[in-house]
Amino acid sequence: MVTPTPPPAGREPSPAYREWQSRQRRRRQRILLTRLALLVAFLVLWEVLAKTHVVNPMLTSYPSALWPTFLDLLHNGKLLMHTWVTFKATLIGFMLSMVIGIGVAAGLWWSDFAHKVLDPFLVVANAMPKIAFVPIFYIWLGSEYSVYGMAVAIAVFVTIMVVYDGFQSIDPNKIKLARTLGASRAQVLRLVVMPGSVPTLVAALKMNIGLALVGVIVGEFQSASAGLGFLIVNGSQVFQLNVVMTAIVVLGLLSGLMYLVIARIEAAMAKRYA
The missing domain is CATH 1.10.3720.10 (MetI-like)
Structure with missing residues (x-):
């Protein structure tokens, strides 16, 4: 994807540039949410495996x-x-x-x-x-x-x-x-x-x-x-x-x-x- 050129100082950004900025914000939000989801999934899996004794909680805690x-x-x-x-x-x-x-x-x-x-x-x-x-x-x-x-x-x-x-x-x-x-x-x-x-x-x-x-x-x-x-x-x-x-x-x-x-x-x- 080609990155639009930023507008010169003092000028309003073009609609294409504003749309690109909006896509970048949404992408950063998706990345952050995915990171959080992976962390939560790891913690939940760790908790469940230890509580159900699939892994030994004495060795892994939870x-x-x-x-x-x-x-x-x-x-x-x-x-x-x-x-x-x-x-x-x-x-x-x-x-x-x-x-x-x-x-x-x-x-x-x-x-x-x-x-x-x-x-x-x-x-x-x-x-x-x-x-x-x-x-x-x-x-x-x-x-x-x-x-x-x-x-x-x-x-x-x-x-x-x-x-x-x-x-x-x-x-x-x-x-x-x-x-x-x-x-x-x-x-x-x-x-x-x-x-x-x-x-x-x-x-x-x-x-x-x-x-x-x-x-x-x-x-x-x-x-x-x-x-x-x-x-x-x-x-x-x-x-x-x-x-x-x-x-x-x-x-x-x-x-x-x-x-x-x-x-x-x-x-x-x-x-x-x-």
Whole structure:
């Protein structure tokens, strides 16, 4: 379908454009309603299967049992504390991964020699199972900071490779024009490469927030004394499946909220650099 051209500023939209906008609104509403219907169907199916013992409720719990557990954890302050610990670690790991990843990618773009030397090491490091680093980080960084180390270890290598590929995809004619006009290599990076790589940087943000959260949860599984990962492991050890499932649901909500924030950033950047 061809998208109608938006009207110039100050002019009334055409009937065709208004009709297209109306179709887009209806489509967004259908998508939202379908999402809600799928979620409700999943919860109802989960409840029915557990209540009728098609699946063992001792192993899966069920939605109506999670709400009292959620309220209990909320009232005694444990849920907010554990959620905050996980969120803080994810945010720190996410920011460190983005800063390190963009910095290293810029260095690889700056020096083709460095890229040729380091590229196989980056590929191998990215392919390694990061959970193998948990005991090393625990010894090096301690129980608290090893969680941040895991978040960075899981997210940073993907960030480097994705951002570097974005830098390399910039139109070479634009770079050549900037150099012809007297721009230094640093100016080309700052004024041409970085702004031209905004879609790639946003894609890296979207991947990085999820990977950082995975790293934090893996770290909390192994060595933490607080956080949603710790709550899940602790609940499973004492066979409190309601606590485990409640923590998993909260973890899903947290990841969804962080993704929505990144989506807002993506929309704002798209308008600015359209």
